[in-house]
Amino acid sequence: MKNKIVIKGAREHNLKNIDLELNRDQLIVFTGLSGSGKSSLAFDTIYAEGQRRYVESLSAYARQFLGQMEKPEVDYISGLSPAISIDQKTTSKNPRSTVGTVTEIYDYLRLLFARVGVPHCPNCGKEIKKQTIDQMVDQLMELPERTKVQLLAPIVRGRKGKHEKVLETAVKQGYIRARIDGEVVDLTEAEIDLDKNKKHSIDIVVDRLVIKEGIGKRLTDSIETVMKQSGGLMIAEINGVEEMNFSQSFSCPDCQISIEEIEPRLFSFNNPFGACPTCTGLGEKLEVDPELVIPNPELTIRQGAIAVIGWGSIGNPDSYAYALFDALMKKYHFDLDTPFKELPEDIQNMILYGTDGEKVQFTFSGEYGTRNYDYAFEGVIANTKRRYEESSSESMRDEYESYMTSIPCKTCKGARLKPEALAVTIGDKNINQVTSMSIGDLRTFFLEVELTDRQKAIGAQILKEINARLGFLVDVGLDYLTLSRSSGTLSGGEAQRIRLATQIGSGLVGVLYILDEPSIGLHQRDNERLIQTLVRLRDLGNTLIVVEHDEDTMHAADWIVDIGPGAGEHGG
Template sequence: MTNQLPSGSSSSQQTPAIQLRGVRVHNLQNINLDIPLNQLTVLCGVSGSGKTSLAFDTLYAEGQRRYIETLSASARQYLNQLPKPDADHVSHIPPAIALKQNAGKRQSGSRGIEPTVAIESGIHHYLRLLYTSLGQVICPTCQLPVLPQTPESVLEFLKTLPENRRYQICYPLLLAKDQQPAEIIEDLIQQGTTRVIANHKIFKLTENSVREINPSGDPYLVVLDRLSTKNLEEQRVLDSLELAFELSSGQSVILVEHHPDIDNSTVSLTVDEKLWLRYDFSTDLTCSQCKKNFCLPEPQLFNFFSPTAACSTCQGTGVISDSASSLKTTQACPECHGSRLNTAALAVQIQNKNIDQLCQQSILELQNWFSELSQNLNQPVEQHVTPLLRELNNRLDLLAELGISYLALNRSMRTLSGGEAQRIALASTLSSNLVNTLYVLDEPSSGLHPVENSRVITVLQKLCRLNNTLVLVEHDADFIHTADHIVELGPAAGKAGGQLVFEGTYDQLIASTSSPTGEILNAPSSAALKSVPRKVDPDWITLSGITCNNLKNIAVSFPLEQLCVVTGISGSGKSSLIEQTLFPVLSDLLTETEHAHSFPFCQSITGSEQIDEVIFLDQSLVGQTPRSIPATYLNLFDDIRSVFAQTSDAKLRNLSPRHFSFNSKNGGRCPECKGTGSIEIDLQFLANLNMTCPECHGKRYQRELLEIKYRKLNIAEVLELTVDEAFPFFRGQPALQKKLKQLKDVGLGYIPLGQSTPTLSGGECQRLKLAAYLTTSSRNKTLFLMNEPTAGLHPLDIRYVINCFEHLLTAGHSIIVTEHNLEMICAADHIIDLGPEAGEAGGSIVTTGTPAEIAQHPTSHTATAIKKRLSHS
């Protein structure tokens, strides 16, 4: 049975649209839907309602699959083709590009090399091409240009010599170890050569002169021509030089009669007791003064992921371990000074800057630098590099338009805030300048302060005007308000979701009586802003002299047994304060070691003795294998296996809890798929195919285990239950229900117990970790640090997290979160607002206090957002 469109939805028959019919991917319940082409569509709904299933597992998967099918078989083998979504009919879908949540913050690459802003934005690739095209090698020792020589360039040098100066055109000839001078001389005579310089003497080549020339380790200089600058015969000179380069594999030597008017800084050579000045020329890149060889610029020379370019000391990481410290710390590599590149790469310059010096500049500075470079190029060169410069300028302009022009290109992605990383990933995706393409984006508002939303929205609208179709999974009110078309799934999560709740415009959404999102957006302000914290006279932890990254020698006090929210626009210093200062300093002080360590970026800390432990809950993955599931992470699975082992059928077959584990080789897991539920098939010239295991049909277990049932469900069916469904199912099992209750409290009631943890979002991983701590019975006074715990949550689900925080605070714990969500900010007892802007313009404390006090600040961006929220309500 198919869903009918809600009565308040708008018809899209007059607008060309992607037509979806009978979509049954995951929890989607056979829905029918039209997505207008060349418009911005927002998918909203409570967490777990099916938004990701529709956006990524249906729209993106089918758009990518159809595009890949147009490629040749040889090309398809290198591409990861997504499976065909379960749907009756999909039509008019363009090729698709996707940007998933937290795509910007990647892990370290090969050999521990961390990606940078330049790499993630795609700019570094074009810079490497630019330095290959325009780069000039400058000898770092002599500071002289190193150029490959030609007969024409040597001729130009000869024209600079004073008149009436004698010179000789030669080439070096080195004897092999087992070669006798007689053999060489005989060959030279046959070639018509008449003179050779050896042992500081000129020898005329005759058969009698062979015995006069003694073997020597130094190369002989074969004289091809003797000329004077009085009458410069250009063609004769060019012919002799060309022959010299040819016979010596790219080497030639000019001996010029010594004269006071000639630069005497070059090498001199005495021949027959007369002084000559020696000038060496090479078709290779060899410094004319120190004779050091350099590599010809090519793109791989500037790629520090490659051994060809990487510094040999740090292997391209830019840092080395600090052996003088007992902590696991690093310092800049003394060889490359953190540039990651070897001397050959750093010797290549454009306008007196090598590629590392260029990447040290901010995006704004680079825009000015490229403008100056374009003006200084001559016409032939400009035509050659115009496409490169255009691509570089477009990407820099897009980054500036997204509000991160203060970032330097060599900044490690690991040091960026969530909002900065998200916008770099967004810029990399959007800078392709494609048309008639489907862009599927997962929460582009993630990590953004509310005042920054307009920048991203402007860029997305511009992309639509290029005849592209945008589908956003979003909860933010600003993005929903801007959308041309809104689709809401629900009404609840998991099996209670997957239905089309609403489809239409924003005005229709807030007027709808069936839309939970519309009800939230249209609801009046619930209460006055909090003006009094939960604890009027709390204890404090105070740090002073904080200088980490862009923090400007600030002092900050954090209240205990309260919800403290650190706010500020992306790049204002929130992560530097919490993740890179507060957490490592407290961790060191609370660790039982003989000596506490000092931190150069924090002068002092007081009040740490008032807590027992500090825990930082980040958004990294909690499991890396397909067999890792939420039930195993919280030890729920141990209890579930024990329940099944206690059934009469299990006891009759002598089955223990171990047999119900799909992680154990000796358990009852399917031998074909080893407990993963799927197998990967190598199709050789096609992409590898993941398919449901034909032995267990995705159940993970052997048939014998699946015959054991508890309350009419086998263990595979139990793992398919969501947390909300499992809670009443395990009535009478208090230990199990307690752990399930913690998952419900952190807003994860919609996830299946057996969902693979690598498929969880960053926000879900973070809340899963929080639930794991909630299940412990520790009575320690704990300080919890979290980064954007509301990531990926619908406003209705945020209330679960706030209630969970209430539980922790009531138990005597303390919570500090970095957050942009206004619901969480307004629930805070104490707010620390950083800024006023980002990068160098940030790093200061703008204001602190309760939400009511913050809202009264005249210049705070957070105050502006709070007042806007109240006015909209």
């Protein structure tokens, strides 16, 4: 019986006390009319019990995070493996989730670029190499005489914890100042209590000096000390205002730019160290759209041409909006009763984008009394954006969002990453260009890319994993997708095949996979590829139960379980 899944007395939903024996390591299709009880048997009985038993095998500590699981209505089930369900639900709608992150190929790409990528200057594009201490000294000595310089050793960069040991060690070594999260503190006097759940940055102040002739020796000694403390990184604070980054790793001698140590998190758009600071790694920004603000330019301002909530009251002479626009009308000589599209272009721009700092004076009497205003009008668009950002009400934020459109971020052009990350290349392509290629082209690129012997030695294992996963996606017919494609835009069939490809890539054996109508929405060509994928999963040593109406899938099955004869109370 070890080779069988035995079910006795299944009564979940409309199942009529079913007894069933299924062979393990086979492709089994459950078929029958819609509503006959296929899903009740596959998902609500077999999958629910397999998952429940697996969770019960975990420690009490792990179980508290997974919650209680209901025991299905069944007398007895034996021969179950840990169960994985692959159903019709699409993958995450999170805007940070992409095909690359869902399949985990992006994690391997980050590692590959961090280990074998060739860094270039983000400014001039020249390939950059490591900086010597003498070069750092020369660069600082070129600053104007009497410039105050503070040399900082970054010893903690964006890591959670209280970091008590780090600070204790610094005091024992004789350092009395440190810059913690941007604020300089005295280590000998202040009681420093950092929040262990927040990320902190700690830079030890190693030396403070003034640039003048004859200071080269002291500068050299101090820089060497900084390098020992920080492992090759230094921040030079110039006159307390500007900062210069130095690294024994990478710097551009022409642009005087140093970049931080290249590590995998630099290529993550979900990490502040790699994400574009403007769009925080989303690749797009919500901006107020003038066409949504003025949806009908045939209307006059008094009739409500400005559709944004709050501005519709311009027609009411007792409103603040009327008092403001009455003052603007008198100052800029336009009429509230002229259709918006007939107003001069400079007046339209003033209404939308503001008076460019020019103030208007007006008086408004409201429930809190009469007040005189001297106000530089910011424009309807900036006003809407500000109210959106300041509002704590979710419903109001949704209201303001209805006047906004997502546009590619102006800083990163939709690439999601900092310029330093995009300046690292493999085969003359950066990580954004690589993830923007179709999976079919990307597979060819990685099979043909020319690497040095050193790069091959370091990247061999990573490339092997990337090529294998890309191969699985090609096998299930998804060679046209890109890794940068947002997972929220995938169809149900695409999402399901991505999950199947991920499961093949995991290489697990002895697992019970339960699939919900995987052929829905697929073309015949893709259906054949899907069936080949299911057969491959079975051949690895797994049991597959597929709830399906598709004839081709039934022909490919080792066993068919037909449930019926009717639906609802007539099924099961």
